[in-house]
Amino acid sequence: MTTVYQILSEERFDKESIVTLLKSEGNDKELLFVKAAEVKHEYIGNMVHLRGLIELTNQCSKNCFYCGIGASNKKLQRFMISLPEVEEAIQFSYNNNYGSIVIQTGEIQSESFTQAIEDILFSITKIGNGKLGVTLSCGEQSIRTYRRWKAAGAHRYLLRIESSNKELYYKLHPNNKKHNYDIRLEALKNLQKCGYQTGTGVMIGLPFQTIENLADDLLFMRDLNIDMCGMGPYIEHVDTELYKYKDLVPTKEARVDLSLKMIAILRIMMKDINIAATTAMQTLVDGGREMALVAGANILMPNTTPGLYREQYALYNDKPGINEEAEDSKQSIEKLIYRAGCVIAYGEMGNSRHFLL
Ligand code: SAM
Numbered sequence: 001m002t003t004v005y006q007i008l009s010e011e012r013f014d015k016e017s018i019v020t021l022l023k024s025e026g027n028d029k030e031l032l033f034v035k036a037a038e039v040k041h042e043y044i045g046n047m048v049h050l051r052g053l054i055e056l057t058n059q060c061s062k063n064c065f066y067c068g069i070g071a072s073n074k075k076l077q078r079f080m081i082s083l084p085e086v087e088e089a090i091q092f093s094y095n096n097n098y099g100s101i102v103i104q105t106g107e108i109q110s111e112s113f114t115q116a117i118e119d120i121l122f123s124i125t126k127i128g129n130g131k132l133g134v135t136l137s138c139g140e141q142s143i144r145t146y147r148r149w150k151a152a153g154a155h156r157y158l159l160r161i162e163s164s165n166k167e168l169y170y171k172l173h174p175n176n177k178k179h180n181y182d183i184r185l186e187a188l189k190n191l192q193k194c195g196y197q198t199g200t201g202v203m204i205g206l207p208f209q210t211i212e213n214l215a216d217d218l219l220f221m222r223d224l225n226i227d228m229c230g231m232g233p234y235i236e237h238v239d240t241e242l243y244k245y246k247d248l249v250p251t252k253e254a255r256v257d258l259s260l261k262m263i264a265i266l267r268i269m270m271k272d273i274n275i276a277a278t279t280a281m282q283t284l285v286d287g288g289r290e291m292a293l294v295a296g297a298n299i300l301m302p303n304t305t306p307g308l309y310r311e312q313y314a315l316y317n318d319k320p321g322i323n324e325e326a327e328d329s330k331q332s333i334e335k336l337i338y339r340a341g342c343v344i345a346y347g348e349m350g351n352s353r354h355f356l357l
Contacts, residue, residue: 036264049350052093060106100133107139133349164220199228205255207245232278235316267296
C-alpha cells in the first residue's frame with residue numbers, strides 16, 4: 001500500500017490517495033498538515049484577507065433539507081435589510097479597511113431582487129471608491145442576471161454544490177426543478193463564463209456521506225478549476241427535514257477533523273486558490289476558524305450584519321455571533337487571526353491568485 005509520505009510527494013492525487021489522506025491518523029495526519037502548511041507558506045504566505053459579511057435577507061424560495069432558512073420554516077420572521085442599513089454596513093467595512101464585502105442571501109429569482117442587488121453593488125462602488133472587492137452568494141440565477149451583477153461591480157461568486165454526488169444531492173434536496181443538480185452545475189459554469197472568480201464548496205459530515213464522496217468532492221473542485229472554496233461542517237437544525245437523521249451525523253470532533261483534512265488536502269491540490277475559514281467550524285469547536293487557517297485557509301468573513309437581524313439568519317443551530325454587532329465581530333476576528341499566527345492584509349481586495357495568474 002502507498003504510504004502517506006509517498007502520496008504527499010505525488011504531483012497529482014487520485015481518488016485512492018485522497019481517501020487515504022482523509023483517513024490518516026497520528027503521524028500520517030501530522031505529515032498532511034505539515035505539507036499543507038508548507039504549500040500555503042509558499043503560495044499564499046500568512047496573510048489573511050477579510051470580507052465584511054452582510055446576510056442581506058433570509059427570504060428564500062427553496063427548501064434544502066439541511067437549511068434553517070428554507071421556505072417551509074414558518075417559525076422565522078423574514079427580513080430584508082434596507083438599503084440605508086446595508087450602506088451603513090458597507091461603510092463599516094470600508095472604515096475598518098476590510099478590503100472586500102460579501103453579500104449573502106436566500107435564493108430568490110425576481111426582477112425586484114436582481115435590482116436590489118444591483119443597487120447595493122452601485123453603493124459598494126460609490127462608498128469604497130471602487131477599491132472594495134465584492135463577492136456575491138445569492139444562489140442560482142439566470143446567466144443574464146449574473147452578467148448584470150458583474151457589470152454592476154461584482155467580482156466573485158460563491159455557489160456551493162453542497163455535494164458533488166448526485167445521489168447524495170437528492171437526499172439533501174427535494175428532487176424537483178427548483179433543486180436540480182444539473183441546473184446548479186450549469187450555474188457554476190455560467191459564473192465562470194461571465195468572468196467571475198468562482199467559488200464552490202460542500203458540507204462535511206452529512207448523513208449518508210462517505211469518505212469516498214468527500215474525495216470526489218475535492219476532485220470535482222479540481223476538475224471545475226475553481227478559484228475559491230468555502231466548505232465546512234454540516235450542523236443540524238432542529239426545524240429541518242434532515243434533522244430526523246441526526247443519529248447518522250458523525251461526532252462534532254469527527255466533523256472538525258474531516259473538515260480540517262479537506263482544507264489541507266485542497267490546499268495541496270489547488271495551491272493558489274482562496275479558501276475560507278467558515279463560521280460553521282467555529283460553531284462546532286472554539287477556535288475552529290483558527291484551526292482552519294492553520295490547516296490552509298486564508299480568508300475570513302467577519303459578520304457585519306446589523307445585530308437586530310442575525311438571529312433570523314440561523315442556517316443551523318448555535319450559530320455564533322448572533323448577539324454581536326459588527327464591532328464585536330471585528331474584535332473577535334482580529335484576536336483569532338493573531339492567535340493563528342497570521343497577519344491581516346488590511347485594505348487589500350485579496351483576489352484569488354488562481355484567477356489572476
Ligand atoms: N442561497 C445561497 C446558495 O444556496 O448558494 C446562499 C446562501 S446559503 C444559506 C449559504 C450556505 O449555507 C449554503 O450553501 C450551505 O452550504 C450552508 N448551510 C445551510 N445550512 C447549513 C447547515 N445546516 N450546516 C452547514 N451549512 C449550512
